[in-house]
Amino acid sequence: MESNVLATVLTSSVVAGVISSLVAYFQFHKNNKLVYITNERKAWRSDIRRIAEEIEAATGYEDIRKPLVELKVRINAYGKNTDDVKKDSHIWKVIERLQKQNDDFDEAKQLLILYLSTLLKMDWERSKEEIKGNTYKIVLYFVTLATEIVYCHIYLVELKISSNLMFIGSIIIMMLPIILPERSGINLDDAIEWVKGKENIFFHKFIKTMCICLLLFIGSILLECLFDSILMKWTEFWLPMVLLFVGFTIRYLYEYRKYLLDIYYIQNISMCRNTEKKCMHYENGIKDEKNI
Incomplete structure (x- = not known):
């Protein structure tokens, strides 16, 4: 009897040790990558500031050609043939306007500087959020x-459930808060929904995901209890359920902050465009009055 208890305790300790080792390993390598990326982005921001100053000082296309070439190799090349603001498509469009050497050189130049200023602000805020994001992730x-530790103790020590299949399935479900893929960003459709006042769209997605995972977890526990004829003890698992809910809540807060950052960036780009349109409309009105 004592040997069985010792074996179960050792098994739960081994499972917890393996999980903690894997988490520590991946976290260590991720932190090293983050330090490297942070330094590279700092240098990138310095280059963008310098390029913006050179663009501001330019008085014609010949003066602005070199800064534009430098800018092209420092923004997202995938945005050239798309309409994705997150891939700098709006910046590429202004560059093309300047290259056409139209009469709106000054307007396009000022719009480009506004876009670069917004891009710098976005990148700086993203860097700060990534540092906070590490705290969330830890x-x-x-x-x-x-x-995992609480669940292993209840499953293996207190209830002594023998089925390995349900045990592994429940372990995977409880790890979902850290293994679910992160959002890569936000598209314009979500931004439009946000502007319309449907800002809870992301919250609804989070609630759906969390409810499905909790139901899967509870279902696996109930099946396990039925399998081992211990249905009356299923309430022993209330603590892992609460911890799973806390895990999903932390994951939601981390993702939601990134979501807001994307929304604000797209809104600022839209405001820059609207400002330029108003200025052009005003200038065209003045020209029309002079021609009358």
Whole structure:
């Protein structure tokens, strides 16, 4: 009897140890990459500021050619043939306007500077959020690890359930807060929905995902209890359920901050466009009055 208890305790300790080691390994490598990327982005921001100053000082296309070439190799090349603002498509469009050498050189130049200023602000805010995001992730890893340890103790030590299949399935479900893929960004359709007042669209997606995972977890526990004829003890798992909910909440807060950052960026780009349109409309009105 004592040997069985010792074996179960050792099994749960091994599972917890493996999980914590994997988390520590991936976190270590991710932090190293983050330091490298942070330094590269700092140098990139300095280059963009210098290019913006050179663009401001330009008085014609010949003066602006060199800064534009430098700018092209420092923005997202995938945005040239798309309408995705997140891929700098709006910046590419202004560059093309300047290259056509039309009469709106000054307007296009000022719009480009506004876009670059917004891009710098966006990148700086993103850098700060990534640092905060690491804090969110560290807390999330600890909560997930605590969930696994508590679950292993209840499953293997207190209830002594023998089925390995349900055990592995439940472990995977409880790790979903850290293994679910992150959002790559936000598209213009979501931004339009936000402007219309449907800002809870992301929250609704989070609630759906969390409810599905909780139902899967509860379902696996109920099946396991039925399988081992211990249905009356299923309430022992309330603590892992609460910890799983906390894990999803932390994950939501982390993703939601990134979501807001994307929304604000797209809104600022839209405001820059509207400002330029108003200025052009005003200038055209003045020209029309002079011609009368």
